[in-house]
Structures are given as structure tokens and as C-alpha cells.
Amino acid sequence: MMTSEHIAELKRRLPLPRYFMAMGYEPKSKGKYFLMHCPFSIEYGRPRFRIYLESFECRGCGKRGDLLDAHQELEGMRREQAYEDLCSMAGFNNSRSTALIPGAPVDITTLREIRRSR
Numbered sequence: 001m002m003t004s005e006h007i008a009e010l011k012r013r014l015p016l017p018r019y020f021m022a023m024g025y026e027p028k029s030k031g032k033y034f035l036m037h038c039p040f041s042i043e044y045g046r047p048r049f050r051i052y053l054e055s056f057e058c059r060g061c062g063k064r065g066d067l068l069d070a071h072q073e074l075e076g077m078r079r080e081q082a083y084e085d086l087c088s089m090a091g092f093n094n095s096r097s098t099a100l101i102p103g104a105p106v107d108i109t110t111l112r113e114i115r116r117s118r
Contacts (some may be wrong), residue, residue: 002079010067012084016034016053016055017029017034017051019070020070027051033052034046034052035050038058043058043060056069076086088104096104
């Protein structure tokens with residue numbers, strides 16, 4: 001089940017910069033945030049997409065959100081499916097009753113590898 005505690009733990013274990021790197025993007029560290037071109041819109045010139053540990057915002061197109069919002073938008077899926085994909089990506093047991101085990105090791109893999117193994 002997707003509870004607020006599970007979502008908070010998932011966000012803690014899979015920070016947004018790490019998620020975007022696993023998705024094949026190359027965000028550049030700028031101190032308190034990471035910067036890259038917006039994956040949701042066409043952007044010319046300097047990158048304006050800021051990635052923080054738990055949120056993102058584009059100063060070009062105005063999109064903003066969290067880990068689930070990013071995955072949901074990039075992959076075109078419902079929030080529940082995005083949650084399940086992210087649990088798989090972070091190496092969590094994906095059963096509904098024990099989706100997250102506090103303190104368990106995290107082995108981030110790419111979504112492409114997960115889908116190949118299904």
C-alpha cells in the first residue's frame with residue numbers, strides 16, 4: 001500500500017538527483033541544487049530545470065513536483081504505477097504489505113534494467 005510513510009521513505013532513499021541520473025540524465029551540481037535542461041519541455045540556452053533532494057522546478061515551463069510527479073510525467077503512468085516502478089528501481093520489496101523496510105540496503109538500478117528482467 002502506498003502510505004505517506006512509504007512515500008517519505010522512498011523519497012529519502014531515492015533522492016531526485018539520483019533518480020534523474022538513473023534515468024540517463026546528467027544533472028550538474030550547483031551547490032544546493034542540481035541543474036539540467038528540462039526533460040518536460042524544449043529548452044534553449046542555459047538550463048533552467050532545478051533539482052533539489054525532494055523536489056524539482058523548471059524556471060522555464062513552470063513544472064514543479066516531487067519524485068512521483070517526475071516519474072509519472074516522464075513515463076506517462078498513474079501515480080500508483082509510478083510508485084511501484086520507483087520501489088523496483090530502488091530495490092525495495094514491491095509487495096503491497098511490506099513495500100519499504102527501514103534500514104534495508106538500497107541498490108539503485110536503471111528502469112531499463114528492471115523492465116528487461118520482468
